[in-house]
Amino acid sequence: MLCRYSALLLVPLVVNVAKALPPNVPEQHVYFDNSAADGSYFHSEATVVAPSELQVVNGKFPVEDGRFVSPSNCLRLTWKSAPGGDWRMTLKVTGRYGRRFQFAGDTLSMWLFSTEELTPETGPRIFLQDANGAGVPTILLLAHQGRLPANRWVHLRLPFAKFRGQYGGTDDGKFDSRQLAGIAFVQNLEDDKQHTLYIDDVSVIDGNASDSDAPSTPTGLTVEGQARHFDLSWQPCGGDDLKCYRVYRSWDGQDFQPVATRPAWSCRHVDFVDGPGKRAHYKVSAIDVHDNESPPSTAAEGTTRDFDDEQLLDMVQEGCFRYYWDAANADSGMAVEILPGDSNLVAVGASGFGIMAQIVATERKFITRDESARRMLKILRFLKRADRFHGVWPHFLDGRTGRVNPYFGKYDNGGDLVETAFLVQGLLAARQYFDRDNDAERELRDTITSLWRDVEWDWYRKTPDSDVLFWHWSPDHEWHISHPLIGWNETMIVYLLAIASPTHPVPASLYHTGWAGQSELAVQYRRNWSRTADGEHFTNGNEYYGIKLDVGIGTGGDLFFTQFSFLGFDPRNKRDRYTNYFHNNRNIALINRAYCIDNPRNHVGYGPDCWGLSAGVNSGGGQPQPRGDNGTICSSAALGSFPYTPDESMAALNHFYYSLGPKIWGPYGFHDGFNQTQNWFDEVYMGLNQAQIVVGIENQRTGLVWKKFMANSEISGALQTTGFHSDGGSEN
Numbered sequence: 001m002l003c004r005y006s007a008l009l010l011v012p013l014v015v016n017v018a019k020a021l022p023p024n025v026p027e028q029h030v031y032f033d034n035s036a037a038d039g040s041y042f043h044s045e046a047t048v049v050a051p052s053e054l055q056v057v058n059g060k061f062p063v064e065d066g067r068f069v070s071p072s073n074c075l076r077l078t079w080k081s082a083p084g085g086d087w088r089m090t091l092k093v094t095g096r097y098g099r100r101f102q103f104a105g106d107t108l109s110m111w112l113f114s115t116e117e118l119t120p121e122t123g124p125r126i127f128l129q130d131a132n133g134a135g136v137p138t139i140l141l142l143a144h145q146g147r148l149p150a151n152r153w154v155h156l157r158l159p160f161a162k163f164r165g166q167y168g169g170t171d172d173g174k175f176d177s178r179q180l181a182g183i184a185f186v187q188n189l190e191d192d193k194q195h196t197l198y199i200d201d202v203s204v205i206d207g208n209a210s211d212s213d214a215p216s217t218p219t220g221l222t223v224e225g226q227a228r229h230f231d232l233s234w235q236p237c238g239g240d241d242l243k244c245y246r247v248y249r250s251w252d253g254q255d256f257q258p259v260a261t262r263p264a265w266s267c268r269h270v271d272f273v274d275g276p277g278k279r280a281h282y283k284v285s286a287i288d289v290h291d292n293e294s295p296p297s298t299a300a301e302g303t304t305r306d307f308d309d310e311q312l313l314d315m316v317q318e319g320c321f322r323y324y325w326d327a328a329n330a331d332s333g334m335a336v337e338i339l340p341g342d343s344n345l346v347a348v349g350a351s352g353f354g355i356m357a358q359i360v361a362t363e364r365k366f367i368t369r370d371e372s373a374r375r376m377l378k379i380l381r382f383l384k385r386a387d388r389f390h391g392v393w394p395h396f397l398d399g400r401t402g403r404v405n406p407y408f409g410k411y412d413n414g415g416d417l418v419e420t421a422f423l424v425q426g427l428l429a430a431r432q433y434f435d436r437d438n439d440a441e442r443e444l445r446d447t448i449t450s451l452w453r454d455v456e457w458d459w460y461r462k463t464p465d466s467d468v469l470f471w472h473w474s475p476d477h478e479w480h481i482s483h484p485l486i487g488w489n490e491t492m493i494v495y496l497l498a499i500a501s502p503t504h505p506v507p508a509s510l511y512h513t514g515w516a517g518q519s520e521l522a523v524q525y526r527r528n529w530s531r532t533a534d535g536e537h538f539t540n541g542n543e544y545y546g547i548k549l550d551v552g553i554g555t556g557g558d559l560f561f562t563q564f565s566f567l568g569f570d571p572r573n574k575r576d577r578y579t580n581y582f583h584n585n586r587n588i589a590l591i592n593r594a595y596c597i598d599n600p601r602n603h604v605g606y607g608p609d610c611w612g613l614s615a616g617v618n619s620g621g622g623q624p625q626p627r628g629d630n631g632t633i634c635s636s637a638a639l640g641s642f643p644y645t646p647d648e649s650m651a652a653l654n655h656f657y658y659s660l661g662p663k664i665w666g667p668y669g670f671h672d673g674f675n676q677t678q679n680w681f682d683e684v685y686m687g688l689n690q691a692q693i694v695v696g697i698e699n700q701r702t703g704l705v706w707k708k709f710m711a712n713s714e715i716s717g718a719l720q721t722t723g724f725h726s727d728g729g730s731e732n
Contacts, residue, residue: 025243026263027340028104029289031180032091032202033070033244033261035063037663037681041075043092052085052187053194054078058679061089067198069111069153071246071258074200079124083190090184091202094682095131103178107207108158113198118148121189123197128163129182134174136163138186153200155291159207180204203243205289215239215286215294218267223282223302226315228661230280230302232269237286237294247271248296250281256296265340268326268667279303309650314364316639316653317697320669321361323690324354325375327668329399333378335687337396338617339668345407346399349419349564350687351379352426356567356705357694359433363704373440376430380447383423389415389473391454391504393423411481414474417460418485421494424452425568429709457498458506468514468521469494469506486525487515488538488552489622492581493565500718508721516578526553530623539578545594547587550579554624555595556588559614559637560692561622562644567695568709574719575727582731586644592637593648595625603631605676608648609655612637616673617684631677635670640692642700649700669693 035041040057048054055062055078064076079087108128120142127138142148145156160177183202220235232247242264248256249271262269273280280303283296307315327339329346335354337347355376362372386402387394392415396405406413431448434441462470462479471483485491495515498506513519516538526536534542535553542548544555552561562585571581596611613629614620614637621628638645638652657665663681664674670693672686698704709715 025241025289026265028102029203029205029243030263031093031103031183031204032075033200034068035073035075036683037063037679038065038073039063040679041091042678042680042682043094044075044090045092046089047087049086051082052087053080053082054087054089056089060679061091064198067113068258069200070244070261072260074113074198076196076198077124077185078194078196079187080192080194081187081190082192085187085190087187088184090182091199093131093181095181103180103204105204105206106160106177107205108160108180108183108202109205109207110156110202111153111200112148112156113153113200114148114150115196117150118142118195118197120146122191122193122195123148123188125186125188126158127182127184127186128160128175128177128180129184130176131179131181132174132176134176136160136175139163140188141185157205157207177204203289209290211241211288211290212292214292215242215288217294218245218284218286218297221282221284221297221300223280223300225278225302225304227304227307227312228275228658229270229272229665230282230304231667232271232282232284232300234267234284234297236264236267239286239288241288241290242286243289244287245269246285246287246293248283248285250283250299251279253281253299253301256281256283256299263340265327265343266667268322270666272662272665273304276304276306312653312657313697313701316657316669317360317364317694318366319665319667320690320693321357321366323668323685323687324357325361325367327685328354328375332382332397332399332402333375334382334397334399336399337687339685339687340683344399345405346397347419347687348393348395348397348416349422350691352419352423353564353567353688353691353695355379355423355426355430357691359429359705359708360694360698362433363698363702369436370440373434373444376434376444377440377447380444380451383451384447388454389475390456390459391415392417392420392456392460392473395419411474411477412472413476414472415460417457417469417471417473418491418494420455421491421497422564424455424497425493425565425709427451428712428715429568429705432708432711452501453503455497455501456504457501458504460498461506461510467510467519468517469498469510484521484525485514486517486522488526488535488557488561490561490564491515493569496565496569496715496718496722499722500712500714502714508718508723511576511722530554530557531627532624534624544591545598547591547594549587549591550584551581552584552588555591557624558620558622559589559592559612559634559641560620560688562588563614563636563640563692563696564688566643567691567699568705569715570699570703570706570710572706572731573727574724576722576724580727582644585641589638589641589645590648592625593645595629596633601626601629601631603629603675603677605633606631609651611648611652612639612641614640614689616689617682617686618673618675618680630675632673632675632680634673634689635664636672636689636692636696639670640689640696642696646700649696 040060044061046056062076123142126141129135218234245262247260250256281301286294334346335350387404394404395416472481530553593611596606599606614634616634619632642649
């Protein structure tokens with residue numbers, strides 16, 4: 001299966017162009033500080049055996065709003081330990097694809113609050129487990145604290161050494177605190193009474209460290225009012241032990257109250273309010289891992305305002321573009337794979353998409369043309385020295401060194417033709433956009449041309465007479481992965497670029513024998529990942545929800561199939577022997593929407609204004625629905641479909657922002673996805689998906705990126721030899 005992973009009314013972005021964010025301290029220390037969702041904390045699980053009692057929400061840890069150490073919420077543990085019963089509440093690490101925790105410290109730290117005095121006997125027990133399943137002996141949570149006084153927050157510190165060998169036992173020391181993955185609060189003595197304990201700011205710290213010096217005060221705070229929220233931005237404080245920023249709000253400019261906590265890697269905050277016409281004042285402080293807090297910044301203020309649709313589109317495009325500008329890898333300027341995640345895990349394909357988003361941002365003056373050209377040169381100079389394999393870049397690069405990062409295993413240490421095609425699509429659009437006669441833009445164009453000519457597309461046939469291109473090649477393992485590129489999926493752009501290559505082309509016939517292949521290999525390939533005969537020969541011809549599908553497996557698959565190859569390639573008014581891909585993409589989007597309206601799996605929230613299934617952090621698979629539908633809406637699915645379904649996509653955008661905004665809109669645009677059934681609203685963004693929103697909206701508004709990519713003479717030649725011809729008519 002070809003799933004990618006089984007993404008001027010705002011504060012000017014120039015404020016953050018040269019930011020050098022501090023080391024990713026939160027990843028090394030913070031285990032829990034806030035729940036992204038109300039009601040329950042997604043990364044938790046509960047079990048209870050009667051007659052004991054444990055309050056849970058959807059089988060998870062309840063969240064308490066308005067009570068906290070780290071605003072804006074905490075966890076609530078309410079239990080009754082009865083004879084013969086049992087209960088356990090486990091707080092799990094927020095691990096996800098692209099994010100590998102390596103905690104640093106020798107002590108588990110948390111803040112506790114109880115409305116009654118708790119003793120070690122009346123409090124719960126605690127158990128720890130690492131990512132490999134190794135655990136430690138269960139001990140009394142308050143064994144080393146003693147009595148927990150009532151009605152005040154108390155800082156509890158539990159050295160990991162205290163968990164080992166408390167009674168001798170058989171502990172062999174295999175537990176690895178660096179990979180702490182589960183903290184379980186467990187039933188203690190059977191007192192048959194109800195107790196409530198509030199828990200916040202769970203972290204791993206160095207218990208022997210002593211530091212009373214507060215971080216420097218944040219500077220440069222700006223506030224801009226939007227339709228329903230305020231955008232805050234400030235300059236980073238620096239410091240190797242910076243943990244987070246605290247945001248304070250005041251309605252009168254006098255009484256400032258804490259409202260949010262932001263991780264050290266983000267110098268932005270989004271604060272939602274009731275609507276337009278709201279005026280608010282803000283200050284920001286910095287906090288280190290020892291909980292030393294800086295004095296607050298100078299106050300800044302703003303007012304929300306009414307937006308029309310065009311202003312809302314501007315806001316969404318600029319917000320999503322920040323992912324590629326503010327959050328880019330500092331050394332290379334390239335897009336990181338995921339945020340929050342490894343800041344040095346540079347994604348080649350996502351960077352190509354980000355380049356196209358940068359073209360949009362430049363044209364709309366979110367950044368200046370000079371700033372954009374400088375960033376492009378930084379990216380290009382990095383790409384020139386980065387690892388390539390017969391001219392093809394790997395899936396991931398280390399942003400510091402340019403060396404391949406074999407993230408998916410030892411066989412993934414070579415060239416990735418698909419990610420390279422996504423990158424080249426962006427580079428060729430940039431070559432046409434940056435057309436001025438100055439030193440920077442001349443170097444930019446010349447470098448892109450050189451990189452484009454270096455890609456040996458023909459090498460990735462595996463053999464000179466192969467009828468299909470292959471995804472990977474490794475200098476150590478050669479064709480071990482041996483993954484053929486067979487459509488329908490996201491790889492159409494690979495064949496178009498390979499045919500268009502001025503130096504290492506493949507025959508145009510490969511478009512038909514590989515991408516649209518009818519061979520037994522191609523048919524079996526489609527069957528193997530889709531498990532359906534519908535579309536097994538590339539063409540389909542069936543109707544789904546009354547909508548005909550010319551090309552595609554089953555119902556057409558996830559919507560990234562209609563987006564990744566079509567950010568630059570303009571499918572309007574042209575067709576090959578199989579279909580008009582603009583019409584086909586539109587029909588796939590409409591089928592996807594109709595499926596969400598039908599909602600056969602009864603997921604919460606699905607409907608005519610809340611639709612869009614695609615690959616993302618918590619979703620994907622590419623297979624026909626309902627297979628793989630776990631209730632997750634991928635934000636870029638509907639919003640990246642703007643060129644095909646402008647009215648339906650605009651309705652989704654309005655719903656996402658005005659109805660769900662506080663849960664799914666953040667400093668870098670819409671979150672990668674959300675799941676109302678699972679109550680999953682984590683603030684996480686993906687480089688492959690944010691650009692789909694920026695570029696998709698722009699191609700609907702002006703066709704900018706389509707025009708620039710298609711202006712490359714090599715592309716028109718490839719389309720002609722492949723058999724594309726005009727389909728006539730007008731498509732808007």
